[in-house]
Amino acid sequence: MIRIAVDCMGGDHGAHVTVPAAVAFLARKPDASLVLVGTASVIDSELDKAGGDRSRIRVLHATEIVAMDEPPAAALRGKRDSSMRLAIDLVKSGDADCAVSAGNTGALMAMARFVLKMLPGVERPAIASAMPTQTGHTLMLDLGANVNCTAQQLLQFAVMGSALAAIMDTKERPSVGLLNIGEEDIKGNDVVKEAADLLRASGLNFHGNIEGDDIYKGTTDVVVCDGFVGNVALKTSEGLARMFAVYLREEFTRSWFTRFAAFVSLPVINAFKSRVDPRRYNGASLLGLRGIVVKSHGSADSVSFQSAIERAYQEAKSDLPNLISRHMEALQEPVPT
Amino acid sequence: MIRIAVDCMGGDHGAHVTVPAAVAFLARKPDASLVLVGTASVIDSELDKAGGDRSRIRVLHATEIVAMDEPPAAALRGKRDSSMRLAIDLVKSGDADCAVSAGNTGALMAMARFVLKMLPGVERPAIASAMPTQTGHTLMLDLGANVNCTAQQLLQFAVMGSALAAIMDTKERPSVGLLNIGEEDIKGNDVVKEAADLLRASGLNFHGNIEGDDIYKGTTDVVVCDGFVGNVALKTSEGLARMFAVYLREEFTRSWFTRFAAFVSLPVINAFKSRVDPRRYNGASLLGLRGIVVKSHGSADSVSFQSAIERAYQEAKSDLPNLISRHMEALQEPVPT
Numbered sequence: 001m002i003r004i005a006v007d008c009m010g011g012d013h014g015a016h017v018t019v020p021a022a023v024a025f026l027a028r029k030p031d032a033s034l035v036l037v038g039t040a041s042v043i044d045s046e047l048d049k050a051g052g053d054r055s056r057i058r059v060l061h062a063t064e065i066v067a068m069d070e071p072p073a074a075a076l077r078g079k080r081d082s083s084m085r086l087a088i089d090l091v092k093s094g095d096a097d098c099a100v101s102a103g104n105t106g107a108l109m110a111m112a113r114f115v116l117k118m119l120p121g122v123e124r125p126a127i128a129s130a131m132p133t134q135t136g137h138t139l140m141l142d143l144g145a146n147v148n149c150t151a152q153q154l155l156q157f158a159v160m161g162s163a164l165a166a167i168m169d170t171k172e173r174p175s176v177g178l179l180n181i182g183e184e185d186i187k188g189n190d191v192v193k194e195a196a197d198l199l200r201a202s203g204l205n206f207h208g209n210i211e212g213d214d215i216y217k218g219t220t221d222v223v224v225c226d227g228f229v230g231n232v233a234l235k236t237s238e239g240l241a242r243m244f245a246v247y248l249r250e251e252f253t254r255s256w257f258t259r260f261a262a263f264v265s266l267p268v269i270n271a272f273k274s275r276v277d278p279r280r281y282n283g284a285s286l287l288g289l290r291g292i293v294v295k296s297h298g299s300a301d302s303v304s305f306q307s308a309i310e311r312a313y314q315e316a317k318s319d320l321p322n323l324i325s326r327h328m329e330a331l332q333e334p335v336p337t
Numbered sequence: 338m339i340r341i342a343v344d345c346m347g348g349d350h351g352a353h354v355t356v357p358a359a360v361a362f363l364a365r366k367p368d369a370s371l372v373l374v375g376t377a378s379v380i381d382s383e384l385d386k387a388g389g390d391r392s393r394i395r396v397l398h399a400t401e402i403v404a405m406d407e408p409p410a411a412a413l414r415g416k417r418d419s420s421m422r423l424a425i426d427l428v429k430s431g432d433a434d435c436a437v438s439a440g441n442t443g444a445l446m447a448m449a450r451f452v453l454k455m456l457p458g459v460e461r462p463a464i465a466s467a468m469p470t471q472t473g474h475t476l477m478l479d480l481g482a483n484v485n486c487t488a489q490q491l492l493q494f495a496v497m498g499s500a501l502a503a504i505m506d507t508k509e510r511p512s513v514g515l516l517n518i519g520e521e522d523i524k525g526n527d528v529v530k531e532a533a534d535l536l537r538a539s540g541l542n543f544h545g546n547i548e549g550d551d552i553y554k555g556t557t558d559v560v561v562c563d564g565f566v567g568n569v570a571l572k573t574s575e576g577l578a579r580m581f582a583v584y585l586r587e588e589f590t591r592s593w594f595t596r597f598a599a600f601v602s603l604p605v606i607n608a609f610k611s612r613v614d615p616r617r618y619n620g621a622s623l624l625g626l627r628g629i630v631v632k633s634h635g636s637a638d639s640v641s642f643q644s645a646i647e648r649a650y651q652e653a654k655s656d657l658p659n660l661i662s663r664h665m666e667a668l669q670e671p672v673p674t
Contacts, residue, residue, distance in 0.1 A: 134580050144518050147526040181481050181568040189484040189565055212572025216580040225569075228526055231518040232566050233573045235549025240574050243471050243553040244581060244613070251609045261602040268595050272588045276581070 001033050002316045004309060005087040005096035008038035008046075009065045010103025011298045011305075015039070018102065019046035021305035025313075027052055032313055035060050035096055038083040062086045068298060072106035076114055084108060088115045091291040097316035098292035100283075100309050102300050109145055112286055112293045119321060121328035122288035124149075126157045127227070127295065128164055129234075129284040132276060133218030139165045139174075140215065140223040143284060144231035151194035154178070154224055155202060159327045160287040161222040162204055167318040169221060177210035177220030179229060191226070199224075202331060241276065279304035283311030287324065292316050338370050339653045341646060342424040342433035345375035345383075346402045347440025348635045348642070352376070355439065356383035358642035362650075364389055369650055372397050372433055375420040399423045405635060409443035413451055421445060425452045428628040434653035435629035437620075437646050439637050446482055449623050449630045456658060458665035459625035461486075463494045464564070464632065465501055466571075466621040469613060470555030476502045476511075477552065477560040480621060481568035488531035491515070491561055492539060496664045497624040498559040499541055504655040506558060514547035514557035516566060528563070536561075539668060578613065616641035620648030624661065629653050 008018040015038055022034050033056040036043050040061035047054065064082040066075045079085055084103050090096035092115050101108050105127075113125055128141035141161050146153065158176045165174035178196055180188040187209060188196075199206040207220045212233060215223055225233070248269075252262035262269070274280075278297075282304040286293040292315045296308035345355040352375055359371050370393040373380050377398035384391065399420040403412045416422055421440050427433035429452050438445050442464075450462055465478035478498050483490065495513045502511035515533055517525040524546060525533075536543040544557045549570060552560055562570070585606075589599035599606070611617075615634075619641040623630040629652045633645035 132580070134583050147518065147524075179569060181484065181565055181572075187484075192565075212569045212574070213576030213579065215573055216576035228518055228529075229566055229569050232516060232549040232562075233569055235518075236552055236570045236573055237549070237577050239550030239553035240577055241581075242550065243469070244578075246471050247609055247612050251605045251612075254605075254608070258605050261598075261605050264601045265598040268588045268591075268598050271591070272584055275584050275588075 001031055002029075002098070002313050003033050003035065003096045004312055004316070005035045005037060005090040005099040006309065007083045007087040007099065007101035007103055008036050008043050009062070009083040010101040011296065011300055012068070013301075015042045015046045017300065017302055017305055019043055020050045021302040022309060023047070023050040023052045023057075024302065025306045025309045026056055029313065032056065034058070035087075035090055037087045037090070038062050038065070060086060060090070066104050066107045068104050070104055070107060072104070072110040075104065075107035076110045085111050085115070088112055088291075088293065091293065092116055098294065098312040100294045100296060100312045102296035102298055102305060102308070105144075105295055108293065108295055109286060112289055112291070116289040116291040116293070118288055119290055119325050119328065121331070122156050122160070122324070124153055124156075125286050125288040126160060127284045128161055128287050130168065130281045131215060132281060133216050135218040137281070138215060138218055138221060138223055139168065140225070140230060140234070141287065142225065142227040142230050143234050144227045145286075146227040149191065149226035151191050151198055154191070154195035154226065155198040155331075156288070156328070158199055158202070158204055158206075158222065158224045159331055160324050161224060163324045163327050164285060164287065164315070164320060165221045167314060167320060167323070171221060173205040174221035175205045175207045176222045176224060177207045177214060179212070179215075179223055179225035179233075180209040181211065182209065280307060283308035285311060285315060290321055292320060338368055339366075339435070339650050340370050340372065340433045341649055341653070342372045342374060342427040342436040343646065344420045344424040344436065344438035344440055345373050345380050346399070346420040347438040348633065348637055349405070350638075352379045352383045354637065354639055355642055356380055357387045358639040359646060360384070360387040360389045360394075361639065362643045362646045363393055366650065369393065371395070372424075372427055374424045374427070375399050375402070397423060397427070403441050403444045405441050407441055407444060409441070409447040412441065412444035413447045422448050422452070425449055425630065428630065429453055435631065435649040437631045437633060437649045439633035439635055439642060439645070442481075442632055445630065445632055446623060449626055449628070453626040453628040453630070455625055456627055456662050456665065458668070459493050459497070459661070460490055462623050462625040463497060464621045465498055465624050467505065467618045468552060469618060470553050472555040474618070475552060475555055475558060475560055476505065477562070477567060477571070478624065479562065479564040479567050480571050481564045482623075483564040486528065486563035488528050488535055491528070491532035491563065492535040492668075493625070493665070495536055495539070495541055495543075495559065495561045496668055497661050498561060500661045500664050501622060501624065501652070501657060502558045504651060504657060504660070508558060510542040511558035512542045512544045513559045513561060514544045514551060516549070516560055516562035516570075517546040518548065519546065617644060620645035622648060622652060627658055629657060
């Protein structure tokens with residue numbers, strides 16, 4: 001049985017989205033059970049509306065909620081009885097195998113790090129998420145947890161990303177690309193150049209330097225970069241996708257003829273939309289911790305939040321932290337040359 | 338009369354594209370003249386094919402060509418009679434007002450910097466290009482010339498970008514955004530935080546921190562970032578656009594019905610395509626030099642290469658280097674607080 005702690009109060013929509021999503025997820029997974037953490041009366045009322053089997057659901061009351069714009073340090077100090085904190089505490093105490101939250105990213109990161117601690121050999125946690133590609137998907141990290149990274153930390157991200165990609169794609173040795181501004185070894189800043197040297201000697205399946213367009217080409221199974229670059233790449237992609245959507249809508253609503261074209265094309269547009277649907281890729285993993293925590297997008301709807309729960313469930317089933325630990329140990333042994 | 342030096346041998350297609358593009362451009366601008374630099378026999382043959390008025394065209398023979406994959410240092414030392422070098426030399430000697438090349442970016446940058454030198458107060462050249470937005474376009478820099486930037490250099494990029502945006506959009510005080518991973522002042526790495534302080538005190542129209550999605554929202558007229566981040570954002574966008582194109586093609590060719598939908602939607606799709614057409618935005622300015630040099634994409638076709646020539650022409654007409662110099666001087670005066 002995989003026991004999942006869900007922070008029901010996080011995100012833009014709170015329990016109104018998280019509870020029905022959790023119930024729907026549970027209906028699909030007979031080997032999962034849930035601890036729904038938050039304001040008990042609110043959760044109970046949402047559970048009544050959602051219906052379904054409650055035998056595998058427990059509600060844990062929390063008296064506080066971390067606000068979406070609350071400074072992480074303040075939340076860490078002051079919100080010890082928040083739904084977010086209690087969900088993480090459940091992972092720490094072993095009463096849950098993983099936690100999911102759509103709340104404040106900074107606060108979640110700070111609490112997870114404080115409560116769960118880092119795995120041996122990992123200096124900093126990283127945020128990893130799957131991204132769609134021309135041929136499937138790739139796993140990218142770090143997406144914003146670390147704005148200044150050393151080469152050693154980029155190497156650790158590569159190890160953690162490889163472990164997660166191995167689980168997600170059931171691949172023995174996922175390929176790792178280092179995000180750079182050219183494929184040649186001489187390109188890039190000093191940190192990236194040093195990281196490439198470390199990766200080459202790491203025993204990982206290191207593909208080499210890749211460029212921004214390689215992310216969506218799907219050139220490698222894992223894309224490694226520092227959190228500043230990763231966050232900019234992610235947000236830039238979101239912005240471009242939104243601009244395309246706006247342009248398409250404008251062009252398809254320009255005249256009666258284009259409206260007819262839109263009508264005829266609706267199945268095609270819907271098929272296209274579902275392929276690039278960011279909800280399918282919701283669920284960013286906080287890697288490097290002694291426990292599993294998955295961050296959902298704050299604006300997640302029910303479908304989207306279920307994807308995040310599914311990510312946590314999969315990681316718990318494969319015991320990801322243990323796998324990362326073993327990979328980290330293997331890294332520290334001298335590599336035969 | 339604006340005199341434009343065109344490196345006809347650069348790019349993936351060489352004179353076959355650059356010469357017809359130059360001739361077509363000239364036909365639209367009665368106040369422009371061209372020096373076409375490269376293998377004279379090749380250029381003459383392309384000119385014969387292209388036809389048109391040759392009274393404002395001069396051909397300058399060059400015995401060498403810089404290869405697209407040639408190391409910049411080697412090109413700088415060894416290719417002093419290349420079409421690229423001679424085009425830049427013409428700007429230096431005052432025989433041309435600007436130069437355009439679709440050749441090797443690194444070599445162009447190295448030669449331009451060596452021959453033309455930097456403007457006073459500018460430490461490093463930056464690559465700037467217009468990007469489409471939901472509402473028009475924005476000017477982004479640096480796109481890859483500098484992988485390690487200081488806060489002072491980011492400030493200089495902002496000054497140069499403001500000057501170019503002022504010309505492009507005839508705006509008195511273009512707004513400047515600093516690319517970061519959050520809007521709050523506390524976000525980002527140390528260099529970006531320091532740059533924000535400098536920008537706030539600069540007298541420029543500083544909007545503040547922006548995030549990746551603000552690029553395509555068109556939140557500011559100018560987007561400032563270091564060359565590593567800018568290059569990743571640009572290439573990531575190219576990759577995402579290509580993935581969308583592949584997906585759309587796949588969905589529209591799936592069955593006889595979707596092919597019919599594609600046929601009906603053709604005018605809409607073409608209108609959409611022309612709005613996001615990267616050819617309209619071709620032409621990256623090498624800013625900070627004592628002279629105007631514009632880099633075209635290597636794979637540019639005729640339409641695309643004309644956009645790059647147009648960019649150089651506009652910058653020459655407005656005497657951009659002089660404008661940047663004046664802005665740099667204004668910056669060095671103490672700002673009243």
